[in-house]
Amino acid sequence: MATDHDHADHDDHDHPHPHPTRPDDDGALSYYQAMEVAVRELLIDKGILSADDVRRQVEDMDNRTPARGAKVVARAWVDPQFKARLLAEGNPAVEEVGLDRGPYKLVVVENTPDVHNVIVCTLCSCYPRWLLGLPPDWYKSRSYRSRMVREPRVVLREFGLDLPDNVAVRVHDSTADMRYLVLPMRPAGTEHLSEEQLAALVGRDAMVGVAVPAKS
Amino acid sequence: MAHDPAHSHHDMGGLPAGAVEATEHDYAIWEKRVDALMVLLSRKDCQHMTVDELRRNIESLGAEAYDKLTYYERWMHAISQTLIQRGVIGIDELGRKIADVEQRAARGEL
Amino acid sequence: MSEAAALPALFKSGDPVKVRFAHPPGHVRTPYYIRGHTGVIERLCGNYPNPEELAYARSGRPTQPLYRVRFLQREIWPDYSGSHTDTVDVEIYQHWLQPA
Numbered sequence: 001m002a003t004d005h006d007h008a009d010h011d012d013h014d015h016p017h018p019h020p021t022r023p024d025d026d027g028a029l030s031y032y033q034a035m036e037v038a039v040r041e042l043l044i045d046k047g048i049l050s051a052d053d054v055r056r057q058v059e060d061m062d063n064r065t066p067a068r069g070a071k072v073v074a075r076a077w078v079d080p081q082f083k084a085r086l087l088a089e090g091n092p093a094v095e096e097v098g099l100d101r102g103p104y105k106l107v108v109v110e111n112t113p114d115v116h117n118v119i120v121c122t123l124c125s126c127y128p129r130w131l132l133g134l135p136p137d138w139y140k141s142r143s144y145r146s147r148m149v150r151e152p153r154v155v156l157r158e159f160g161l162d163l164p165d166n167v168a169v170r171v172h173d174s175t176a177d178m179r180y181l182v183l184p185m186r187p188a189g190t191e192h193l194s195e196e197q198l199a200a201l202v203g204r205d206a207m208v209g210v211a212v213p214a215k216s
Numbered sequence: 217m218a219h220d221p222a223h224s225h226h227d228m229g230g231l232p233a234g235a236v237e238a239t240e241h242d243y244a245i246w247e248k249r250v251d252a253l254m255v256l257l258s259r260k261d262c263q264h265m266t267v268d269e270l271r272r273n274i275e276s277l278g279a280e281a282y283d284k285l286t287y288y289e290r291w292m293h294a295i296s297q298t299l300i301q302r303g304v305i306g307i308d309e310l311g312r313k314i315a316d317v318e319q320r321a322a323r324g325e326l
Numbered sequence: 327m328s329e330a331a332a333l334p335a336l337f338k339s340g341d342p343v344k345v346r347f348a349h350p351p352g353h354v355r356t357p358y359y360i361r362g363h364t365g366v367i368e369r370l371c372g373n374y375p376n377p378e379e380l381a382y383a384r385s386g387r388p389t390q391p392l393y394r395v396r397f398l399q400r401e402i403w404p405d406y407s408g409s410h411t412d413t414v415d416v417e418i419y420q421h422w423l424q425p426a
Contacts (some may be wrong), residue, residue, distance in 0.1 A: 122229030136240035176417035191272035222349035268380035
């Protein structure tokens with residue numbers, strides 16, 4: 001059980017252990033947990049936001065899962081014109097499948113037999129949250145952020161993805177105002193699947209670029 | 217390793233590091249609320265902070281704090297620093313409120 | 327206010343550019359590893375307020391052209407062991423770029 005030490009990030013140490021949910025419990029607040037309550041209450045007192053605003057925003061974020069991004073990918077797989085629009089201008093295309101265009105400019109990068117794309121933010125943790133939800137810890141870790149730009153193939157192998165030399169690896173460092181989504185290649189043998197079934201094949205990791213979708 | 221003051225600690229692209237542990241955790245409620253605060257405060261119709269101020273305050277934590285604090289602890293630090301810098305909240309009132317929160321928590325009232 | 331609203335773009339897709347080798351203190355979005363290196367403009371992303379100034383609650387105006395710049399990995403890292411066609415694309419603000 002992971003309760004014998006009190007931290008969440010794994011930036012600096014190398015023993016693997018599982019990380020289940022860490023519930024708020026027992027009234028013992030850490031300094032920053034107390035600060036969160038205090039700042040929130042002060043902001044509510046000052047009328048800058050309401051408790052409802054916070055509740056709604058937490059719910060909104062909870063509802064944002066990678067299934068949103070998968071919808072975009074599946075549509076691009078079945079509709080070549082949509083795919084062309086998506087690659088040219090991500091935000092309006094995303095609206096076509098019923099999603100919000102998001103607060104940042106979306107750049108969709110396409111995997112092909114010659115090119116494999118992978119996303120990183122070396123400076124912090126920029127991520128297309130409105131399409132994929134909150135990023136996983138590893139995306140924000142020192143190891144990923146340091147090494148993905150420098151030795152992408154080695155890191156991808158750690159994720160179980162081994163790419164031959166004739167496939168160029170294209171790393172995108174999300175340093176400014178763009179946010180990125182990888183459009184993976186449609187797996188072979190999926191011609192008979194519906195758009196919904198195709199979307200179910202597309203996981204978060206494939207849209208970040210550390211995995212590719214499997215046929216089933 | 218000698219510290220190069222021109223090379224900021226958060227700017228880690230290309231530096232050596234260990235294997236990526238592909239672990240993740242479900243976010244605790246307090247972490248989701250920190251995230252929510254940031255989103256709400258930086259919205260165009262609120263504009264009490266920007267993501268840039270968040271980042272600058274995180275980056276100026278110093279290497280040890282940057283490494284030892286968790287992701288949302290860094291965010292919470294940066295949110296309160298930004299609000300203080302902008303004069304949205306005062307340091308004294310924040311300190312009093314934190315103490316009040318801690319006392320309520322100890323009494324099981326939170 | 328007499329400042330221009332948006333600075334004009336100096337570069338276009340395909341232009342070779344060099345990233346300035348400078349290390350200002352404060353908030354900077356040009357990663358250390360890419361400074362001093364030469365790449366090619368992949369696209370103009372648009373004009374955005376300067377994050378270096380936004381970080382201090384200033385306006386960041388006039389807005390800067392922001393580009394995606396593509397670099398060959400083998401030219402960035404002396405010991406790069408991947409394919410010679412591998413690249414890294416980085417978003418870089420115009421004021422960090424010079425013609426190469």
